[in-house]
Amino acid sequence: MAKTIMVVDDSASLRQVVGIALKGAGYDVVEAMDGMDALSKLKGQKINLVVCDVNMPNMDGITFVKEIKQLPNYKFTPVIMLTTESQEAKKKEGQAAGAKAWVVKPFKPEVLLGAVAKLVLP
Amino acid sequence: MALFWPGAGWLGILGALAFIAVGVAAWLQLGVAAPAGRDDVPAYLEQRQAFSEAVMPVWCRQIEASRSQMEDAVAELAGRFSGIVDKLDTALHLSSATDHGEASLSQVFSHSETQLGEVVATMKAALESKHAMLARIRELEQFTRELRDMAEGVASIAAQTNLLALNAAIEAARAGPAGRGFAVVAQEVRHLSNRSAETGRSISDRVNKISSAIVSACHAATESSAAEDEAMRSSEGTIDNVLREFRNLTDAMAQSSELLKQESVAIKGEVGEALVQLQFQDRVSQMLGHVHHNMEMLPVVMDENRRNYEAGAGLQAPDAQVLLGELEKTYAMAEEHAIHRGEMATAKASDEVTFF
Numbered sequence: 001m002a003k004t005i006m007v008v009d010d011s012a013s014l015r016q017v018v019g020i021a022l023k024g025a026g027y028d029v030v031e032a033m034d035g036m037d038a039l040s041k042l043k044g045q046k047i048n049l050v051v052c053d054v055n056m057p058n059m060d061g062i063t064f065v066k067e068i069k070q071l072p073n074y075k076f077t078p079v080i081m082l083t084t085e086s087q088e089a090k091k092k093e094g095q096a097a098g099a100k101a102w103v104v105k106p107f108k109p110e111v112l113l114g115a116v117a118k119l120v121l122p
Numbered sequence: 123m124a125l126f127w128p129g130a131g132w133l134g135i136l137g138a139l140a141f142i143a144v145g146v147a148a149w150l151q152l153g154v155a156a157p158a159g160r161d162d163v164p165a166y167l168e169q170r171q172a173f174s175e176a177v178m179p180v181w182c183r184q185i186e187a188s189r190s191q192m193e194d195a196v197a198e199l200a201g202r203f204s205g206i207v208d209k210l211d212t213a214l215h216l217s218s219a220t221d222h223g224e225a226s227l228s229q230v231f232s233h234s235e236t237q238l239g240e241v242v243a244t245m246k247a248a249l250e251s252k253h254a255m256l257a258r259i260r261e262l263e264q265f266t267r268e269l270r271d272m273a274e275g276v277a278s279i280a281a282q283t284n285l286l287a288l289n290a291a292i293e294a295a296r297a298g299p300a301g302r303g304f305a306v307v308a309q310e311v312r313h314l315s316n317r318s319a320e321t322g323r324s325i326s327d328r329v330n331k332i333s334s335a336i337v338s339a340c341h342a343a344t345e346s347s348a349a350e351d352e353a354m355r356s357s358e359g360t361i362d363n364v365l366r367e368f369r370n371l372t373d374a375m376a377q378s379s380e381l382l383k384q385e386s387v388a389i390k391g392e393v394g395e396a397l398v399q400l401q402f403q404d405r406v407s408q409m410l411g412h413v414h415h416n417m418e419m420l421p422v423v424m425d426e427n428r429r430n431y432e433a434g435a436g437l438q439a440p441d442a443q444v445l446l447g448e449l450e451k452t453y454a455m456a457e458e459h460a461i462h463r464g465e466m467a468t469a470k471a472s473d474e475v476t477f478f
Contacts, residue, residue, distance in 0.1 A: 011404045013193060016200030017397050020207055024390070055408070055454060084405055085454045086472075095478040102476040106401035106469065109394045115475045 003048040003120055004028040008038040008064065009082070010056040014105070018051055018082065021109040022116070035059025039067055047077055049120040051112070052099075054083035054090065065097040078119040082107065163437055167428040174421040185414045189407050196403040203393055203400070210386050217379045227372045234368070238361050245357070249350055256343045263340060266333035273326035280319035287311035398471040405469060409458060416449040 005027045007018045012033075019029045030045060032038035034056040050068065054061040061081055068074045078100040083090075086104045094102055101115045287308045294305035427440045446462070453459055460467035 011193065011407065013196040013200045013400060014404045016197055016204060017400050020200065020204045020393070021397060023204075024207055024211070083454070084408055086456055090454075091476055100478055102478070104472040104474060105404060106398050106471045108471045108473060109397050111471075111473055111475060115477070118477075 002026055002028045004030060004046060005116065005120070006030045006032060006038060006041070006045075006047045006050045006052075008032045008035065008050060008056070008061065009053040010034055011053075014053070018112070021112055022051075024109075025113050025116075027116070027120075035061065035064030035067065038064055042068070042071070042074060047074065048122075049116060050077060050079045051082050051116070052079055054081055054085050054094070062093050062097045065094065065099050069098040076121070078121065080112070080115055080119065082112065163431070167431060171421065171424055171428055174424045178417055178421050182414050182417055185410055185417070189410045189414075192403055193407060196400055200400055203396060207390070207393055210389060213382060214386050217382050227375055231365075231368055231372050235365055238365065242358055242361060245354055249347070249354055252343075252347055252350070256340065256347055259336065259340050259343060263333065263336050266329055266336060269329040270326060270333065273322050273329055276322035276325065277319055280315045280322055283315035283318065284312055287315055401471075402469065405455065405457070408454060412449060412452040412454075412458065415452060416445055419445060419448060 005022050007015050007022070007029055008031075009015050009018065010033055015031045015033075019031065022029050030041060030047065032041050035052075036058045038050070038052070039059070052061045052064060056064075059067070061083065065079050065081075068077065068079065079098065080101045080103055081091075081094045081099045082103045082105060084105045085091075091102045100119050103112055103115055290308035290311065291305055294301035294308055297304065423440055423444055427438065431437050450459070450462055453462070455469070457467040457469050
């Protein structure tokens with residue numbers, strides 16, 4: 001059974017791009033347009049990993065990671081931050097929130113897939 | 123909808139931004155070049171405020187519309203790439219199923235070849251059996267020759283017995299009354315020899331008929347066997363031809379399947395490159411968003427400048443650093459900082475992953 005990955009990004013084209021890369025590697029993809037949307041779509045879903053943008057309206061990525069870590073069912077779900085932000089301070093924020101990896105856009109598909117393969121839950 | 127390549131959109135939008143920046147700078151300089159008369163200053167500041175409030179929303183709407191159109195176009199482009207990748211995957215899956223599935227073409231071919239080989243072997247065995255039977259029938263012909271010789275032997279013995287009986291009758295007549303009994307025996311022997319001769323002829327006739335029937339059957343069987351040999355060779359040739367054509371077809375299909383796989387790998391590589399290029403839209407969109415947000419603050423800065431004048435702080439040039447400082451705070455990319463400093467900036471796909 002294919003593993004499911006949630007892609008959270010306010011850019012529809014970025015969600016498509018990430019979706020193409022992940023689906024091509026055999027993953028199922030659930031899309032969300034921001035942190036709030038992602039939290040609402042988590043319910044009832046088995047999510048093996050989350051790929052999340054940082055700068056988004058309504059709820060940014062860092063806040064979303066903090067929120068998901070409070071949910072018993074998703075406490076251990078790994079989150080990869082996928083963002084244009086490359087400052088060390090932002091990375092530290094992501095790490096403190098509970099993210100497992102930080103990938104800078106524009107990413108090479110094989111780089112993201114390598115990180116996903118390493119972190120995705122069985 | 124007209125689609126544009128993200129790289130081209132990127133350059134076009136940067137050009138537009140530069141154009142707007144030049145316009146804003148010129149306008150700010152006009153603002154610094156205060157009117158000649160002191161009495162005209164409040165009216166000038168009022169008009170400047172109205173100007174900024176009229177122009178800025180239009181500029182911002184244009185930027186936002188460009189951003190939105192670009193987002194829609196790139197999303198559609200990405201969707202089409204997604205469709206291409208899906209179709210490729212489907213084609214590859216079908217091709218792979220043909221190569222590795224239970225009923226793959228090469229397996230069907232091997233199975234058919236084996237089965238047809240068995241049919242040919244069975245037919246050959248039947249023909250061999252028929253040839254053996256024909257040989258046995260030819261042996262019967264030899265037996266009939268022997269029977270004919272034996273019948274001729276019987277006829278010869280009958281003729282000699284008859285001659286012997288005739289001599290015995292002559293000798294019995296010469297003996298007179300004493301040989302009368304012997305003459306009767308000689309007469310009976312002659313009857314027996316005649317009957318033996320007749321039986322011999324009858325056997326000979328029957329043997330001839332049987333021999334003729336066997337020769338006729340042998341002839342028919344030989345002709346039939348030759349026809350069957352020819353049919354067998356023809357069938358074998360036809361089966362070989364069919365198998366060769368089938369083999370050519372399966373080889374061609376295997377080659378085309380392999381070619382499809384190679385092309386698919388190459389296309390997937392190209393799509394991977396395209397995925398990187400498509401992401402530049404997101405960067406451009408973010409940069410436009412930051413500039414848009416900063417431009418919206420310009421009327422506020424102008425208004426504050428006017429209020430300061432009205433409060434008696436004197437006529438001062440609007441401070442560009444206020445806006446630029448706010449703009450810098452919104453930057454997310456190293457590239458934006460470099461552009462801000464007037465440096466050349468290039469963005470390329472990152473290989474780096476930071477694991478925590």
